[in-house]
Amino acid sequence: MPELPEVETVRRRLQACLPGLLLRRVVVHDWTVSAQTEEELNGYLAGRRVARLRRRGKYLLVDLEAGPAAGDGPAVAVVHLRMTGQLVFRLEPGDRPPRFTWELEPDAALHFLDMRRFGRLWALDPEDEDGFFAARGLGPEPFGPEFTVAYLRDALAGRRALLKNFLLDQRRVAGVGNIYADEALFRARLHPLRAAGSVGPREARRLHAALLETLQAGIDHEGSSIESFIDPAGRRGSFQEILNVYQRTGEPCRVCGEQIERTVVGGRGTHYCPRCQPRRGGMAPGSRRRPGSARSIGRRGPRGELIG
Template sequence: MPELPEVETVRRTLIELVAGKRIQSVTVKLPRIIQRPAETEQFADALAGHTIQTVERRGKFLRIILDGLVLVSHLRMEGRYGVFPSDEPVELHTHVIFHFEDGTDLRYKDVRQFGTMHLFTAGQDLELPPLNKLGIEPLEPDFTVELLRSKLEKRATKIKPLLLNQEHIVGLGNIYVDEALFLARIHPERSPSSLKPAEWKRLYKAIRSTLAHAVEAGGSSIKSYVNGQGEMGMFQHQLLVYGKKDEPCPNCSRPIYKFVVGGRGTHICSKCQTLEEAGQLKAK
């Protein structure tokens, strides 16, 4: 599933491709992609004649800002956008097509068919599902180590599932949580109450640096992710532990260990990331 860096990269490329374009009509080939309004005809009719002004991001969601409307889109597992000439053949698994007046299309393709679209009048989208319960943005200036600690420290859950919970902090998925915890030298099964002030600071810095470097690299193309221009991300070549099972740790050369935390495959170095609770030291 695309995480914050991938969605941010898609956002940036879409602005270049569609900002200023006026929608002539909309074709919906798979109605269940459209979650709001209930009828696809209402969705298509509401968008006709509107101009895309910009594209923003909230967590892993795209916010396509039009004149008076906001289209909230989640790519889920394999959703992708691309701009094509209107007379170019439509690829298989293309489910929603936005036809522009300039003779081009914005096409949404989704092999797994898990993506969603919600249409709101301007001002509604941040107050209603799916955006209204999202947590803090880790790349915004108001994200601080104090805020991170205050949101998570008293939670009775292991640190990794907390970081994956979009109601606490948005945009972090399995890849970047594993990478950030490794950089911070924190075992994913630690309880947040066990973390010392220095560890909170390391975790904060690791989250920010991991995401920032991933955005610079255009995200990670682990499976089928490409940006709005069909280009792969390059951050997978910089990953330290994710997907590196049995490979040597870049710090100590001990083999990377993979196990399951909260139902998610998890990669650690058992020497660099020890499980320390109540003064007792354990290693996986």
């Protein structure tokens, strides 16, 4: 599923080609893509120029300028890619039928391809945007001013939820999904099955830094192309090449050499290193052993003294 870094990658690509184009018409091929009718969507969006693209959590937002006709005010289109949604910027959609198409001028189109059909489109009045996200209980943006160490510490305090589920809860922090939750917990050296409320102040600081570093690395690598993610130009991200734990079950930990383990939390495959991410308490970074050092500890000299 596209998470914050993948949606941000899509935003950046579309920001390079959509602004300035006129959205002539929205064509809905699969009505389940929106709770609004094609007519309603066009009432908000048609006849307006694309101003810019924004992102909120895993939602992609397209700002449209007011149209020339009286009453054609500015609008915001909101797209959620969910499991398999892809926005493809080209005239022809290709082999697979799109769920909706934006006909653009001059001579362009944006197609929404979505094999699993969980993706959604909304058209809003800009004044209703805050209410839209408030109704969904969307928490702070990881890179926004609200998401501070103090915020995270307070949000964790007293929660019995498992740490993994806490990170996936979009009300606590927006944009984190399965891949980046596993990777951030590894980077913070925290076990995914610990209770969120058991995380101490120093661990919370580590988790905060790990979340930002992991998400930023994902953005820098233009996302993870593990399942179906490709950007609007058809390019794949490369973050999957540097994953530490996600989908590396049985492979050696890149830090300590221990085998990566997999468990299931809330129906989601969860990957971690049992040595770097101990179940009880947090291991201070730097105190971990190097690969192979465990064997040499047990060697004894002729008088029984430990050597090596």
